[in-house]
Amino acid sequence: DGGITQSPKYLFRKEGQNVTLSCEQNLNHDAMYWYRQDPGQGLRLIYYSQIVNDFQKGDIAEGYSVSREKKESFPLTVTSAQKNPTAFYLCASRNRANEQYFGPGTRLTVT
Amino acid sequence: KQEVTQIPAALSVPEGENLVLNCSFTDSAIYNLQWFRQDPGKGLTSLLLIQSSQREQTSGRLNASLDKSSGRSTLYIAASQPGDSATYLCAVSHYGQNFVFGPGTRLSVLP
Numbered sequence: 506d507g508g509i510t511q512s513p514k515y516l517f518r519k520e521g522q523n524v525t526l527s528c529e530q531n532l533n534h535d536a537m538y539w540y541r542q543d544p545g546q547g548l549r550l551i552y553y554s555q556i557v558n559d560f561q562k563g564d565i566a567e568g569y570s571v572s573r574e575k576k577e578s579f580p581l582t583v584t585s586a587q588k589n590p591t592a593f594y595l596c597a598s599r600n601r602a603n604e605q606y607f608g609p610g611t612r613l614t615v616t
Numbered sequence: 617k618q619e620v621t622q623i624p625a626a627l628s629v630p631e632g633e634n635l636v637l638n639c640s641f642t643d644s645a646i647y648n649l650q651w652f653r654q655d656p657g658k659g660l661t662s663l664l665l666i667q668s669s670q671r672e673q674t675s676g677r678l679n680a681s682l683d684k685s686s687g688r689s690t691l692y693i694a695a696s697q698p699g700d701s702a703t704y705l706c707a708v709s710h711y712g713q714n715f716v717f718g719p720g721t722r723l724s725v726l727p
Binding site: 606 | 659705707709714715717720
């Protein structure tokens with residue numbers, strides 16, 4: 506079964522702690538993305554990667570970091586510098602026809 | 617800068633009705649447009665992808681049209697069912713650039 510997995514589904518952290526969200530795909534896609542979704546707002550791009558060992562900042566990269574050491578994996582770290590980290594985080598990949606596929610999401614709550 | 621809007625923001629219809637969801641974009645030089653469905657607390661599921669050279673795409677009871685010159689796409693849902701209740705989002709992309717999402721239309725189909 507091909508697809509994108511994200512873990513965990515729910516994550517709770519104390520303010521001031523860094524936390525890493527996992528994203529894995531077995532679709533053999535080069536491009537991967539991280540989005541943030543807040544209630545009543547559209548998806549906002551955090552980081553993206555077009556190829557292994559390369560990634561670019563999106564519209565709201567401050568307080569986040571990523572790595573892309575393997576084609577299948579694109580983890581996102583939410584650092585303590587992120588002012589308002591509580592949100593729903595979505596990982597996606599893109600095929601050569603420019604079609605996007607999304608994972609099930611991780612809901613992060615920071616108190 | 618590309619902006620995507622979706623009207624209406626919310627829609628409630630009785631079961632069995634045919635309905636149309638709208639997506640508008642300000643820059644008509646798009647590469648493709650993708651429609652998604654999102655259930656509460658879940659990731660996005662791809663419904664239809666329309667390339668810029670296409671006028672429409674169909675999948676089952678869904679039909680998406682694209683009019684690039686007017687910056688509009690519509691998603692037509694025939695014979696709506698309660699299981700169609702979800703938020704529907706559209707996203708546009710330009711060649712070599714990232715996707716821009718609309719805010720979504722929340723659809724409720726009443727039994």
